[in-house]
Amino acid sequence: MMVNKLKYIVVLLMVFEVAAFCQNYTQYVNPFIGTTNFGTTNPGAIVPQAMVSVVPFNVTGSDLNKWDKDARWWSTPYSWDNQFLTGFSHVNLSGVGCPDLGVIMVMPTTGTVDANLKHYGSIMSGQRAEPGYYTCKLEKYNVKAEVTSTKRTGLSKFTFPKGESNIIIDLGNSLTNESGAYVKVVSDREVEGWRMTGNFCYHGNSERPVYFVARFNKPATSFGAFKKMPAMMGAEKDWSASSGKFKYYTQFLHPLAGDSIGAYFSFDTDAGESVMVQVGISYVSIANARQNLEYESNGFSFEKTRNEAREEWNNVLSKVRVEGGTEDQKTVFYTALYHMNIHPNIINDVNGQYPMMESYGIGEVKDRDRYTVFSLWDTYRNFHPLMSLLYPEKQLDMVRSMVDMYKEGGWLPKWELNSKETYTMNGDPSFPVITDTYLRGLTDFDVQTAYEAMLKSATTPQKDNKIRTNNDFYLQKGYVPFTEDYDNSVSIALELYLADWNLGVLANKLGYRKEGKRFISQSKGYKNYFDKKTFKMLRPKKADGTFIADFDPLQGQNFEPVHGFHEGTAWQYTFGVPHDINGLIKLNGGGKQFAKKLQDIFDHQLFDMANEPDMHYPFLFNYVKGQEWRAQKEVQRLLDTYFKNEPGGIPGNDDCGTMSAWVAYSMMGFYPVCPGDMNYTITKPVFDKVTIELDARFYADSTFQIIKHSGADKEYIKSIRWNGQAVKSFFIHHDRVVNGGKLEIHMGEKE
């Protein structure tokens, strides 16, 4: 009996594997989406949550490029609008608004080695990208470049013409505005070193070396290191051949260090001969980078690595199977899932080691991953709830990582980058992530410590508080006072209210009733800002309790400075209380007034799809009986207008998958308006059928399906059924979803 059963399981697994293989969801990923229009994604080769991506770097060195990384605020190693390539960078951020990383650059050239990127850069053509693979042609050299990757290594294959062919590793060229590197050629086929990164958002605190070992698939005929030499003066300049120029250190095996250095490996190639280089990365040490390289190497089998990358992606993408919709819509959807699986990314080496938070110690994880790149002000809103639903194991590891950061550094993360707190954006955005995850049933993390960490952040006076630097007045009076022109007082306070509400919810859940009451009460402080008399909006308030005089709700459009708000207008924050929409409705004079004001925002172009504070607005219509059709209409309009299968198909920074999570939810037809609130609100799905494969280790061994029954001109939801039973509300609880079942949505005319 036993044997037979096992056999049966094996057969089933095989069937499943075949099915998964046959259904190739990676065909619906267009890695070029978001690569212009400030989406700041890139088409580089990457596997899910990888430490390494191999990204064509084309934002420097030539007027042929539309955008130059040094000519303006610039945060991505790649732009669709550019065409001058200066290599492939191995450590990159995707979809963020601040520059960092973009280092360990590999560039193929031919002829005499020239380390000046303005000289060695090339026009690129014939770009193609798919999950885990990117290729282009370098016109200057007639070289075909192909790159693929593993979690901790990048593998590049360069097909050269006949002659002298080179691979340059340029540690000067970078996206980060930090500089300084170390390089040591180890042999004729290996080089090691590190490159400093940091200066995130041009303001620092993320400084850290990234270690690498690069190995070639064949020995070089010659090799060396290079360094840009400082310019000398007068007569001295005349004696020194290399003053202000690159100096080449041929067959040099000593270490080299400097601001602009690198190494080169040259090969005598036949026509069409390929040379490969695999680069292992570590944030801990060169030794770990070498171990990562060796562990994740396929012995320079490029196709095997590429196929494995594709399969990894297909596994991730196939957790949601959509039917119906156009090819473009499927592509927008699966590309959103793709972008959601880039950050946070692992930072632990294959041996489990990682750099500890705000420390110089080395931590070690076992049987799980340590995550980094937490853009929490963005991602708490929708990204983590969707990770919890689709990839609960990853989400759990992310929360475990956050709690470990507190244990190591004393504070929960805010905008964590490579185990450093960058103090970017505001509020206390780890709270909603922790509470939301716990409430979704993912409880297998040290919640008591998490709660202790939240309490500490919420209650520590501001002079000792690394996260809440406005805590004293806030704790006393319940709001953050406007203290100087263009401060972010209201925005900060709104973040704190939501955080405190989540803290209260978690406290209640853990049985700490007193604290639960206190923080939920505290979360209502937003009412302090409501200007009942004049504007009927949230309005900056001074310490003396009076509103600021020169209030202009339109101030702040297009990133211009604004009193009291951060990256947006008062309009984009005035409904920024997702944890108390009903309170907000009451303040606004009831549902009708509320819905009218909301519609005005959309009608008068006061809504900003390109940033996070108002991204829940279209779903707020669902809180007013009879107005739900407006949500369906606006969501569809926003999807159609801003999210497209084209390079400009994300309206602003993807923000580590936050925009993508909005798209994915919206296209599936539901949305978690408030993290910590387990009710999803329902809107019209783009697809006829959506099947979410629930992870049986955490949820029911089942699927959650959304089925749209529709026809021509039937644009609005007429009725909703859950497992065959009619549902009155436009909300469905998470517990239902993860127990599996069918959500049937019947479309019809608007009444």
Added chain:
Amino acid sequence: MMVNKLKYIVVLLMVFEVAAFCQNYTQYVNPFIGTTNFGTTNPGAIVPQAMVSVVPFNVTGSDLNKWDKDARWWSTPYSWDNQFLTGFSHVNLSGVGCPDLGVIMVMPTTGTVDANLKHYGSIMSGQRAEPGYYTCKLEKYNVKAEVTSTKRTGLSKFTFPKGESNIIIDLGNSLTNESGAYVKVVSDREVEGWRMTGNFCYHGNSERPVYFVARFNKPATSFGAFKKMPAMMGAEKDWSASSGKFKYYTQFLHPLAGDSIGAYFSFDTDAGESVMVQVGISYVSIANARQNLEYESNGFSFEKTRNEAREEWNNVLSKVRVEGGTEDQKTVFYTALYHMNIHPNIINDVNGQYPMMESYGIGEVKDRDRYTVFSLWDTYRNFHPLMSLLYPEKQLDMVRSMVDMYKEGGWLPKWELNSKETYTMNGDPSFPVITDTYLRGLTDFDVQTAYEAMLKSATTPQKDNKIRTNNDFYLQKGYVPFTEDYDNSVSIALELYLADWNLGVLANKLGYRKEGKRFISQSKGYKNYFDKKTFKMLRPKKADGTFIADFDPLQGQNFEPVHGFHEGTAWQYTFGVPHDINGLIKLNGGGKQFAKKLQDIFDHQLFDMANEPDMHYPFLFNYVKGQEWRAQKEVQRLLDTYFKNEPGGIPGNDDCGTMSAWVAYSMMGFYPVCPGDMNYTITKPVFDKVTIELDARFYADSTFQIIKHSGADKEYIKSIRWNGQAVKSFFIHHDRVVNGGKLEIHMGEKE
């Protein structure tokens, strides 16, 4: 009996030690001699043949300085003429004409840390120096700086006022024109790293990192690293606080690398509180630098280290005891011995490891030292013969090092710097050193391999010959032809003749008669250049056998370009055949003509005391019977004119002790005109009595004494006696000298 004898020896040793201690020869060393007038020595703290010296670095950063290292060709970290100090460098060259090293800079400051040397530099005052110790006051900070050293470490003691006091380790500031460094703060009292050196003579091939570990005698209250950030452009510059400025990385324990970086340690000091830092150096690794530091540390006992340094010097200086002469003359003499014991210096770590020649391998010596810094074109002339006489063990280790360099790198050294061949100057200058050392009785080295190496260099065709790049025509026709304006053809050939003569002498000594004959015959090729018809001088000759037309014997004064000669005029080379002075006399028409021409050179200021090629000229009068008084007169005049107890007291580069060896010999009253020729020629001693302690392990257990019997106006040698017996000749053989005895010189009137 046995016991009693032993007791007797112990008592004797104690007496000797007391005597040596009582007679403090270091009082006659003035480390400021040679620190201006291009002597290029420095007053830094150093022990004999040390890897490390701690040198006040005052050649950059301010217009207060007369000389700036970057404004002209400059080769010394210190100038007596300057007054703006920017730290103490730990690895330095002394008395050379090309810049390199001058790195690992330690500087005390007070107040807020500022890493810009133009800001942190200070006027220095109250300089005092003695062997192994240097002190000055930093006016800007009211800080007293004192430095001392061991073979492989420098120990600095800074006495601060009350307040915030800092010690900056600046790896940007340097004498070398190479750049790039790595630094890692290890703890609040230790920092490690390395600094690239090289670009010797502005032309490279000596690139090598110098590793260090610095340790403080107390923990810092704060510390960090810093880096000069590249200048950014436009708007980007506005966002970045550190664009084009120094960025400070506080309490930073990651490694940092770059062109201009360093570390700082800050202390809260009481008034008059001292902070000490000891810096260990290695050319192999940071680990070895740490081991050197630990092994040579006295637990921050500054006085103990200083006393040990003084005693080491006294041991070295007391090998020659002079009586009579003025205090200034004694000072000039002992300072010359002091300068002779700086280079060549050891490069092996305490564990015996050293970087192998022209290789990336690590060698290891046991029970002996590995030497580096071989300025052989200079030092073969007189420095090594005097080392053989006074310090035979060191000289043997130097020759052993040279032979090992051949074994490691395939060629004997020419101008070797830190195990790299810099290819500076010309000829084959290791030959005379090897032959001379062997003939002086120091035979305990691998002479067969040395001979093999010499044969290889002498006979390998030029395309495969790293040292003799003019070998083909030379081997065929016996001279180096003039091929282009301002070539060094005659100078090169003269070096080769002397080298080949030495090879011939060694071959004969080893029993290789055929080769002996061949190379001694080859050494006579200088006659090719003798222009019998017109100038009666050595004159550049073309490949077709004709002399060059536009020959001007005065061309080349003051380093102006000259046809056929290197760093000098034809006059300064025309007697450049020390191995065949009799042949030269014959060519010149006999002794009378020869002496007249020689006298003309001195009378018409054609002689150059500041460079090596003609430094044997004054002694050549001794080769003409009856003209010896001219040698005595000219040597005395040169000593009196050019060598003084003052900063300008060396007429040009000391050239790693070559000028100093000339002074020491001349003042003692004898000189080795030709290396490889064991006859010293005799001239008038400056002192009444000179006693050379012979090293009983190599020579007689005895002394060699020179006693001058003189009185008022008795300026010329009247007669000479050796061990009481009258000597007719003005020459004395080395074998006599090292067997011990008395050379009595009776002075009188000129006849």
